[in-house]
Amino acid sequence: MGSSPEAVIIGAGFGGIGAAIALHRVGITDLAILEREDDLGGTWHVNRYPGLAVDIPSTTYSYSFEPNPNWTRLFAPGAELKRYADHVADKYSVRRFIRFGVAVQSAQWDEEQQRWRVTLDDGSTLTPRYLIAATGFLSQPHTPDIPGITEFAGTVVHTTAWDDDHDFTGKRVAIIGTGATAVQLIPELAKRAGRLTVFQRTPIWVVPKIDFPIPSPVRRLFGRVPAAQRAVRRVTDAIYEVIMIAGVLHFRQLNPLNRGVAQLGNAFRTVSVKDPKTRAALAPDYDFGCKRPTYSNEYYRSFNRPNVELQAGGIERITAEGIVTADGTAIDVDTLVLATGFDLWDANFPAIEIIGRDGRNLGKWWRDNRFQAYQGISMPMFPNLFNLAGPYSYSGLSYFTTIECEMIHLQRVLGEALRRDATVVEVTERANDAFLAAMTERLDDTVFNAGDCASSRSYYFNHAGEATLLRPTSTANAFRDAETFPLTDYDYA
Template sequence: MTSERFDAVIVGAGFAGIGAAIQLKRMGYENFVILDREDDLGGTWYVNHYPGLAVDVPTTTYSYFFEPNPNWSRLFATGNEIKQYADDVADKYDVRRHMRFSTTVEGARWDEDARLWRVGLADGQTLSTQYLITATGFLSQPHVPDIPGITEFDGRIVHTTAWDDSYDPAGERIAIIGTGATAVQLIPELAKKAADLTVYQRTPIFVVPKFDLHFSERAKRLFARVPVTQRIIRAVTDSIYEWVVSVGVVHYWRTRGRFNIAAADLSKTLRWATIRDKQLRAKLTPDYDFGCKRPTFSNSYYRTFNKPHVHLQDGGIARMEADGIVANDGTKTVVDTLVLATGFDLWEANFPAIEVIGRNGRNLGKWWRDTRFQAYQGVSMPLFPNYLSLASPYAFLGLNFFNTMEYQMRHMERLLGEMKQRGATTFEVTEEANTRYLDRMTELLGESLFLNADCASARSYYFNPSGEPTLLRPMSTRKAIKEAGEFPLTDYQIN
């Protein structure tokens, strides 16, 4: 039963959803709602609160450009600070009152007769909206490994996205599966208290030194009173990251991977300086090129494996039993608690995160899998009128999500502004424009790290199930923002 009608429905109350809401309000829209299945805002920064959680991009860069935060305590801020930043921005720009929590969206279908989206909720309600915006993020669907016998385990099982803050690892025998960015932060924290910690590694990760620094109270006051000082620091960190993505990823072929080789050597030096056991060092050494799988920063991860009660298991898991884990080599580790640091199901469960049915019954997920993962400017697809997907193929600019959000907000401003000016009711990207953009992205990726380096063993979420690196938009932030303000309006049918 249809109970309410809106100008826009935003699915997701993380930073993307907050950014989209701010842009709508700037354009005079007030009749919109933000729906989220959790009971608070913040997206991944609300869901994740495991020990050691911190951002792995400098917080001077990891923030909305239009809303610098002078109160960061350090260059790589903790998860609590990032969550507080989300709260503060939502309150300042008056978007919290548009949010509805504990509301699960099951799907959306375009009603051609009414020229509206019908958004179905888990409680049986159906909302109607002119515009549908999915802001579900890239990392929103936890991945749980299919391990034989896992349901027979009698101990505690906890996924890092559902961390129990009351859990005390002191004196416990703990196994953790995964060695990605989350595990790199969590493992040193667990090792401080656990009686025994076994790390099950499938793919080693490149770890480089973390050059963190604390901002003094004096520095914070300076940022607040003279905002340009913080913007100068941001310009520096932005430029460094832009350069890293440009030479290390987007234009890898031109540079012959020289930067990546140097970065891999830095990681190698860190391993050599902290791990004396040659065999252990070899196990922690990736056999793919730097950048194929997202690298991370830590000064304590490698060092943790020197502790006598910390063990690395890289031979694979055969099965679980009631009291522990049996490895492929037959050895058994008795475990009290199993921690799953296994990341997210990016492609199978997240593209899209909800079922979306467009014109002519086109199912977005099926269409992507039957053809290719594609999205014009990383936001629009043909036969999906009045729909913007902020977590789409070719959307992510690399390393910093906020740069992605900034160009998407610019795209919204140009497109919806044109709609208002014309008094139009629908927009839809043309098949020709979409194909042209897909061909262009495919060509640009030909120079990238992913198609020229040795990434075969990386098991990276950058690659879709067909082996194409369609997550990344292979261009600079500056160019993406420029395109968002200048793309040909003729690429859309606006009626």
């Protein structure tokens, strides 16, 4: 493979695809997209578990510049997201740049060559001028560190490595985790398992899911009149913006609205779960919005089934035969399902070792000096590096908002570099410090700082207890900043 493409993108999910489109728009077409999996789509390729679907309306969870009139439901199933990724990659001629089965080990800035040296797992290297890390938030699966987990003699299935051939029918199944993935999966397992034991560490806020099939005449209308679908998107965008602003960002000012949503969740749980003890155990004891909430019409009702049991007292250890709870109860298990999510802060920030100017290690620098990234994408001392989905980047509850803001950012910065005939761009310390100060101040009004999140165990918080994943501004503010930030916030050489 060629060693000196102009740009290397790590990851061929929706972020990597978007980054490639942005590079094309400014005339950079000498690029390579490195993807460790055998196909594109990121989380929508890796995840195939039963019940998989978006938890944001499909109209909002998609590129605004490439609407898809073919969604079959308001909340599309996962397979449709994978097909959408394939469609976009083909339409925008991205697939030809992707190298599958290529894992990146590290990247180091070469000051003399003014390029990045990207080392692959096979020992080979690439030396691009620009490096775009598009590994996403949810790329490193987490396996819980429970004593004895390697001793289990039955079948272990992680939701990110689903075994389509495994038959759960009549089996004694245990699932660890009650996050958004488990909320989708548990109702499906409950229909098949002889007995399903759900091990919960932290309850999740669940509200009703207003989902329905999109009739074929409506899909045909969307295909023929794209403005009609854009109008629907404006509605779904606005609803989720209100949820984000009222429930999370302006918790201090709009506390009654947050409490109202929480009361809806409590009422929904009350009417859905028959057993009072189970109902109480499923009740979160932290404020709505501290942990990403989710939507389901089936999750709570699953616990009314005679073959489903909730265990919320903790796990002491796993044995060859099953699971021993904290109170000493031994539960025999045939199949252990790990719905334990992803390792964000330990393994994903960054997902590979990145060394910038003067030997600055990005992971160590973040942990020693707070997680930070100018506009969620750039760090000082890391020239020509753009880290999509960095600290303070996630905006509006939809990953596509983040992607499109960063596409705009990339186009403006690299377009200016090309205009100046510059080969190196680097955000200034001044701009980075000012942005970090602004984000830190805005966090004071959010549910993360002003609410009660102590027991949430939310992935929004890093190990230092700072909620540095979400951008504490409106979506409109994120787009306005992407379109208008001073280009002089970067140095060009």
